[in-house]
Amino acid sequence: MLNICYNKGAELDIIFNAEKSCLCKIGKVTNIQIDELFIGHQAVNWVDRLKYLGLHFCCQKQLVLIYLLLYVKYMLLLMQF
Numbered sequence: 001m002l003n004i005c006y007n008k009g010a011e012l013d014i015i016f017n018a019e020k021s022c023l024c025k026i027g028k029v030t031n032i033q034i035d036e037l038f039i040g041h042q043a044v045n046w047v048d049r050l051k052y053l054g055l056h057f058c059c060q061k062q063l064v065l066i067y068l069l070l071y072v073k074y075m076l077l078l079m080q081f
Helices: 002-011 067-079
Strands: 037-039 042-046 049-052 055-059 063-065
Antiparallel strands (some): 037 042
């Protein structure tokens, strides 16, 4: 699937950056070792935590939103006023 996206992107002059991309495992496969996946010739990193649209997620048996980081940022913002 990644190769299909990469090839179609190359046709449309879209460049995928593997350094800005990541992979996470959710569900029963969290303890299973999975081989590296590549976008073009660049390996995409496997992560346990990721940030998407400013929200922090922890990849476990279920995808967990980490509220504490949001709360701390919100409190720091309030303290500025």
